[in-house]
Amino acid sequence: MSHPAVGSGVAPAQAHIGVIGAGQLGQMLALAGIAMGHRFTFLDPGAQPPAARLGRQIQAEYDDERALAQLAVECDLITLEFENIPVSAVESVSRHNRISPGAKPLSIAQDRVHEKQYLASLGVPVAAYRAVDSLADLHAALQEIGYPAILKTRRLGYDGKGQAVIRAADDAAAAWSALSGHAAILEQMIPFDREVSIVAVRSASGEMAFYPVGQNRHEGGILYRTDILPNDPAQADATHYARRVLEGLDYVGVMAIEFFERQGQLIANEMAPRVHNSGHWTQNGAVTSQFENHLRAILGWPLGATESVGHCVMLNLIGTIPARMGMLAIPGVHVHDYGKEPRPGRKLGHVNVTAPTRAACITRAEAVSRLIQGA
Amino acid sequence: MSHPAVGSGVAPAQAHIGVIGAGQLGQMLALAGIAMGHRFTFLDPGAQPPAARLGRQIQAEYDDERALAQLAVECDLITLEFENIPVSAVESVSRHNRISPGAKPLSIAQDRVHEKQYLASLGVPVAAYRAVDSLADLHAALQEIGYPAILKTRRLGYDGKGQAVIRAADDAAAAWSALSGHAAILEQMIPFDREVSIVAVRSASGEMAFYPVGQNRHEGGILYRTDILPNDPAQADATHYARRVLEGLDYVGVMAIEFFERQGQLIANEMAPRVHNSGHWTQNGAVTSQFENHLRAILGWPLGATESVGHCVMLNLIGTIPARMGMLAIPGVHVHDYGKEPRPGRKLGHVNVTAPTRAACITRAEAVSRLIQGA
Structure with a gap:
């Protein structure tokens, strides 16, 4: 069960898989993986997270370099079940072992502006959007995109958190202040079917x-x-x-x-x-x-x-x-x-x-x- | 997560399930059960049996009264993944908690003579059989059942172990001695399709x-x-x-x-x-x-x-x-x-x-x- 060379693409039939995050997604990965003969170690800062009962847990923050190196060295290959971990953590792991997905998809998915830019660059249609770093940016962006629009934090949003709908110019200041100065994106609100x-x-x-x-x-x-x-x-x-x-x-x-x-x-x-x-x-x-x-x-x-x-x-x-x-x-x-x-x-x-x-x-x-x- | 009264039939939605045995059947029960929100404790004498990674293991022999009582008291309900455990173990557990299946099916399944008797008593067809406790019994049984016949230990047989085919009277002594004096059953060998x-x-x-x-x-x-x-x-x-x-x-x-x-x-x-x-x-x-x-x-x-x-x-x-x-x-x-x-x-x-x-x-x-x- 020694780990392969970084990026070699060869993993043992019964692999020791390291997972960053130990929530329910990690749990369900482990349920599928143990049935296939693999074993799991999870890196997660939580006390008794759902997946921990299915393997070993390294209880540490996602930016704990020492813990990340331990995970990388002890396991045959690494994956993640949670995308809001620092890109530097993935880069740190990748110096020791293969991690899939890697730093690039993670960094794109973590920032709504980069995500839209990247998707658009591939010809995937996206809603009109503008990066917003100030209330002045927001007013300018609203001029271009029109109403209704939706203001979201660029980073760390999930399950609808960190979002505000703007239906008229009057809503802009409140929406901006609700984001507490976080870098934001204004998106055209699509009247979807x-x-x-x-x-x-x-x-x-x-x-x-x-x-x-x-x-x-x-x-x-x-x-x-x-x-x-x-x-x-x-x-x-x-x-x-x-x-x-x-x-x-x-x-x-x-x-x-x-x-x-x-x-x-x-x-x-x-x-x-x-x-x-x-x-x-x-x-x-x-x-x-x-x-x-x-x-x-x-x-x-x-x-x-x-x-x-x-x-x-x-x-x-x-x-x-x-x-x-x-x-x-x-x-x-x-x-x-x-x-x-x-x-x-x-x-x-x-x-x-x-x-x-x-x-x-x-x-x-x-x-x-x-x-x-x-x- | 307190356990219900013995035989009450009421178990919590997220149950702590005790399993006697921790082989692959226990492992696959736990993979299904953890997905449903349950947790598991296994009683098994082995070192690192397959299911142990999916819960706690009480490492003890199947007739260890103290370990059985611990399993029974700590869990919400008990089951088994292995039928060759002493019936007394199941009876012991059942004094503290509900165990399914219980002692009766286990005692029947453990003894090929009782099994055949029980199935026949329900009108389920079985091959002709005779209990055999000596070489003299075996010769007498072969007279009645004819050839070919198969001699099996009454107890603890699995995956074809403890069995011998008898094609002629000359085979009888060797077949009997191969069973080392264990109580046996002679069964008509069915030329099945x-x-x-x-x-x-x-x-x-x-x-x-x-x-x-x-x-x-x-x-x-x-x-x-x-x-x-x-x-x-x-x-x-x-x-x-x-x-x-x-x-x-x-x-x-x-x-x-x-x-x-x-x-x-x-x-x-x-x-x-x-x-x-x-x-x-x-x-x-x-x-x-x-x-x-x-x-x-x-x-x-x-x-x-x-x-x-x-x-x-x-x-x-x-x-x-x-x-x-x-x-x-x-x-x-x-x-x-x-x-x-x-x-x-x-x-x-x-x-x-x-x-x-x-x-x-x-x-x-x-x-x-x-x-x-x-x-």
């Missing part, structure tokens, strides 16, 4: 695979439902754009790209350089889960098929989990519980609803939805 | 579900391949017999029953009161895996659907594991690796091969099979 995302994967060997597009619904900025529609009309464009991004970045691992769809056109909203909530349906609804495929990708192994088997809807369990008896009495329901302390607005788990027909899948998903709303 | 098994599950609530029948191939007494045939003609009878056994025993959990099929008639060979190797295909080929359903059953929760999704073949990896690159390049292949030291004859993992058609599934399975034979 729906939100879709694609989960895509590229192996260290260069092989690529694309999951069926998911149709997402958010509430308060948090994803709560993903539907896999048979023959989704957005599939071809989403696959085309994802392929460009994966190839452009020489990317290794699973990536998700979220899009707005307006009059049949896709407009990229953001990319996540990791396994993604909108891909959780693949655990019960696809030939190969996104977690298994992420590991196959970073190990340089052939990828598994990404087709759906039957129909699937994923529902997030946020803040509270309804009683198991009710949910599991609905056919085709699988409850995934991350073992976290309940707290309002916190993602505690998800439900994958499968069915042999789309109609049955909707009926079942709506029955689960009623239980979630009643909980 | 094929071997099939059914994996069935009954919840603490009484709900039952039955997986599609698997067609098994053994070599040297060890299972090496299970095929799920569409509309297997043995399904109705296998389900009928399994239902009788589950109801007769007031059984809780997953059970497997192996049958010989001869001219369309099923003859029960043995039962296993636990998740079973011939049910491993359900991880990638069924709506709900046998591991998830075993846990739902012992928790008293509604069972998941047992239908297959697409087509599936399971191949065991015995003694050695072929290179991942070759296996994973075949579409629909999922490699499960138990993380055990390789050793001749040892089950190290299994491969589930899935495909949308039976023909494709066979082609893929045969490609994997060639890699296994070449390894």
Whole structure:
């Protein structure tokens, strides 16, 4: 189990995999990986994070050079489950060992301005945007982009945090002050018909695979439902754009790209350089889960098929989990519980609803939805 | 997380589950259970058994009363992944907490004479058999049963160990002496057309579900391949017999029953009161895996659907594991690796091969099979 030379692309059949972050994504990676014979060490500053029960935890901050070096040296290869870690941490690891994905996708995904610039440079449509570093910048940007627009922090935003909608010039000062002087981006607010995302994967060997597009619904900025529609009309464009991004970045691992769809056109909203909530349906609804495929990708192994088997809807369990008896009495329901302390607005788990027909899948998903709303 | 009153049938949504045994079956139970929010403690005498990395291990012999009491008191409910533990251990646990399955199915499954008696008492066909406690018994039994016959130890046999075929009276003395005086059973050797098994599950609530029948191939007494045939003609009878056994025993959990099929008639060979190797295909080929359903059953929760999704073949990896690159390049292949030291004859993992058609599934399975034979 000695680690390979940096960048050699060769990993042992039973690998010791280091993961930066130990949340539920790390947990689900480890559940898939242990089944395949691997073992895991997680670097995470938290006390008893979800994934820690599935391996060893190096409890340290993400910028702890010594801890990062330890992870890099002890493991056969490194990956991450969380994109808001310092790029310097990834660079530090990469001096000792292979880390996938690497510093470039991370640095792009961490900054909304760089992300939009990069996507646009590849010919992927994005909303009009301007970098905003002051209230004066904001007023100038609003002149160009118009209303409504959305002001977001450039960095460290997730699940709708650090965002403010601006519907008129009067809103600008309050929106700017809510961001407490953080560097920001103003984006045209797209009056979209729906939100879709694609989960895509590229192996260290260069092989690529694309999951069926998911149709997402958010509430308060948090994803709560993903539907896999048979023959989704957005599939071809989403696959085309994802392929460009994966190839452009020489990317290794699973990536998700979220899009707005307006009059049949896709407009990229953001990319996540990791396994993604909108891909959780693949655990019960696809030939190969996104977690298994992420590991196959970073190990340089052939990828598994990404087709759906039957129909699937994923529902997030946020803040509270309804009683198991009710949910599991609905056919085709699988409850995934991350073992976290309940707290309002916190993602505690998800439900994958499968069915042999789309109609049955909707009926079942709506029955689960009623239980979630009643909980 | 306090444990319920003995036999109350109520378990917390996030349960602390105690498992007697920590082999690969315990590991796969824990992988399914942790995804559902549960945590695990294993009682096992081994050093670093496969499941131990997925929870706490109480390292103790299976008859260690103190360790059994600790497991029973600390966990919310108890199950087992290994049937060759003393019945007294199960009885000991059951004085403190609920254990599923319980002492009765275990005591029946541990003794081939009791097993045959019990199955026959429920109207389940079994081969002609006689209890054999001496060479004189053996000669008398051979007179009644005829040739060929198979002499087996009554207890502690698995994977074909402790068995001898008797083709003529001359073989009797050698067969008897090979058993070193262990209590034995002589069984008529059925000239069967094929071997099939059914994996069935009954919840603490009484709900039952039955997986599609698997067609098994053994070599040297060890299972090496299970095929799920569409509309297997043995399904109705296998389900009928399994239902009788589950109801007769007031059984809780997953059970497997192996049958010989001869001219369309099923003859029960043995039962296993636990998740079973011939049910491993359900991880990638069924709506709900046998591991998830075993846990739902012992928790008293509604069972998941047992239908297959697409087509599936399971191949065991015995003694050695072929290179991942070759296996994973075949579409629909999922490699499960138990993380055990390789050793001749040892089950190290299994491969589930899935495909949308039976023909494709066979082609893929045969490609994997060639890699296994070449390894």
